[in-house]
Amino acid sequence: MNIDKDRKINLGSLNKNQIEFYNFATKNINIFLEKPIPEIAKLYGVGVSFVYTFFKKLGFNNSREFIFYLGFNNGEEFIQKMNNQNVDINPNYALHKITKESNIVNRLLLEKQFDKITDLINHITKANNIYGLGFGYSKLAIKDISGLFTKLNITFNLVNNERYEDATRIKEITKGDIVIVYSLRGIDKNVINWTKRIKKLTENQVKIFLITSNTKSQLIKIVDSYIEIDNIMKRIDILDKDLLLSPLNSFIFFNNYIKTLLYIMNKEKYKTIKDFREEMHSWIYEKN
Template structure:
């Protein structure tokens, strides 16, 4: 089974947007918790062909209908258990994200991040949607070192920011998917003006990577994590914490600014 999701209902919903109209009908049958049928009986009952059901199984990452029914039966049984006991799965997801983040860690990339941040006083942070929350965290952390952080969280503001960039300006982009075409165009504009770019993403094939001085790779979400059980900005926040920790150790000469900011915050 390709998807490491042991709940068929979560698995179905995680693929819902990719279903055809026929596959939506098949999905609805299982989501409504109907009786277990053979593939021929199910095809007749919901007026679809057996090959359509097989394709539905493949789209979920399952090998065949037998595997689908096995997972369906397990998921039905799970529905009868105490649904309030969710702490362990959530904690396990956080641990898995941390483990995948550690596996993706590249020391030199983080050091390069820190050096560019240290060499630049005013830093732009571009992040759409949930990434803007990570931008606020980045601003809070590095403002304590005397950095001026400007967070841009919508495409219009990002495009305007790109048009006003100058040589030597530094932009940090947070985009897990790294596929936004408008963001890519903004980066291209910034490059023509001599700006430098850093990026945090989970997509090694992002076209934006080619325009960045350095890229730090965040952990990907599994199918069930992507449903919203885990706050979507967590992988980016983990990387920002790693960068911040390295920065504190690598650039101890700026520690006096940090101490001053701590004193101010305690007032």
């Protein structure tokens, strides 16, 4: 990062509240070094957007540029401390914090939708066949949960393992089956087209469930039931931190919740299944 130590900033571009925040920053430099921006905003009593707007008005692209500017005006020792400590963008701390926040939101969302989730689980246990639909990270999430299904003798098929134009498995979906669609953003045209086609072919005789974070998705009007989950990707701001997360995180929390509840609701039946017991023991005791 190239920062001009002789750089001049235009305080005249700031309003009264922003000038007060600037004064706060110059008197509390260590806070900017030690805490991430969301915590600084909370400490000062403003929203995160207020801080980002403040940076933008002064011509800084992110918090690091602003901190370096403060450092040049408060001695090289401070800059060295920042380079050595770098707490503000510590990946370990930041990733843990963001994941924890997302998990809390997911827990609250799923508790609020408990009736929808138990309905999904009841359909899973009663369905003749379960069909999954999803692309990219969504496809990986479906494969994750389908691993348990196979150990519980639940018939599962991934619909989009075939080309859309040549799809034959989709025509096998009949009354008594269910379809579970995974789409975090709910905007993928492939998912929308496949879901529409399934709806049309099954003539509304097959229940379609959707797992998504986008409650305004076009898919909501097509499916029979949807469950909202948190989109962890919205918690990343690359203007502030160099963090990269996987959308799969949001689905994994949901999958674990479903797996656990599915087992609790059918424990007496599932605990007698040899393949399932052996699978669980192999993970716990690390033995084949």
